[in-house]
Amino acid sequence: MPAAKHTPPPTPQERAALGRKARTAAPRSSHAEFVPARDRPDVVDVVEEQSANRVPELVPIRYGRMTESPFRFYRGAAGVMAMDLADTPRSGLRAQLCGDAHLLNFRLLASPERHLMFDINDFDETLPGPWEWDVKRLSASLVIAARANGFGTKERAGIVRAAVRSYRERMRTYAGMTNLAVWYTRFEEQWVREQLTEKVGARGRRRWTEAAEKARTRDNLQAFGKLTEVVGGERRLAADPPLIVPLTDLLDDATRVRLEGQLTRLITRYGRTLQSDRRALLQQYRPVGMARKVVGVGSVGTRCWIVLMLGKDDEDPLILQAKEAGPSVLEPYCGAGGHRTEGERVVAGQRLMQATSDIFLGWERVDGLDGRRRDFYVRQLRDWKGIAEPQLMLPEGMRAFGELCGATLARAHARSGDRIAIAAYLGGGDVFDRALAHFAELYADQNEKDFDALSKAVRTGRVKAESA
Structure with missing residues (x-):
């Protein structure tokens, strides 16, 4: 029987040619465009549709947070932007997307080796899709945050162009690296500090040092003492x-006992999705308390439980967070991800995009929870997490932070997408950088209109909002 013929993989030269060819279908300058679709649905209807499957009494908190500011609205409107991006030009090149790559979803976190890292942190919407969408969501978030700080048009354009240039130049660097070299690339806090030293003043360096020191205190023991x-x-x-x-x-009492049993089984069964050594570690803890927790802005109203676990004694805590995973907001426009459950989709995307992930990151599907089947992913509640404070940033600080986010996003995309083709598409000039600076301003305008629409809906009583 003759041996099966194997099609050789495309050469680097062929992959680069594919990227350059993609400019014909989607010129780089075309990414500057954003015009709302003529039949664009009412944004309040879109937001309410996303709330339909959430805990009803928590939905007003979501609206309360989204109407605090245009940036807070943006954080909760990943689904709105996915709808809008579906009508924008695309190169046809794909990568694993974060799906919600705004600037606050880039932060400090701990590696299993207890090193402080800088990486993407939120993967609720992760799915394979057009790599441009993550870059556009990051770019627009920078403009929205910069407007809130009162930065001028030229300052905002400089911030976005620097972030996109960082993405483009990093992707071109990754195109020349080996697969393993790309995979092993990570941004440790010390390296980040060195990069920032030349770009921000003494105040910026001091704030970064303080943020890193604070992040190291935000661990399971700190959460244990606080919660x-x-x-x-x-x-x-x-x-x-x-x-x-x-x-x-x-x-x-009756309902509580039933739910406690379901959540205990969730924690026990989810351990099967961990590496064997980490599963053995999990088995050394026992659950002693459970609570419902409100998280984030866009996630408010999803079912989220925290589980207090104790190990060798009452001073050996582990606090796990089991968060509901629904379909990605990208799915109507990018197709399903091919995983058996939404929790697995989230975890698989996170492991693919992050340089290093929480040792307790896993997933489980639960039948009968709240009367229906629900998917969850599980991780530690808090493990050295440090979040940016854009409202405190000066223009040079936000520019430097944007560059760091752009580089991190490029590394994440390079692990799954065709980095050589993407790099060739982007090229060595600043055409794409300038295009996204223009796009980001246009989309920030649209975001403000959508924020006003939801705020009006609250004022008129169409939807109810609560502060919490």
């Missing part, structure tokens, strides 16, 4: 309604 209390000699999760509500305060 728990001793009642009747027993350690339990402390109530902070409506943001944190223990099951004992949330449900009647």
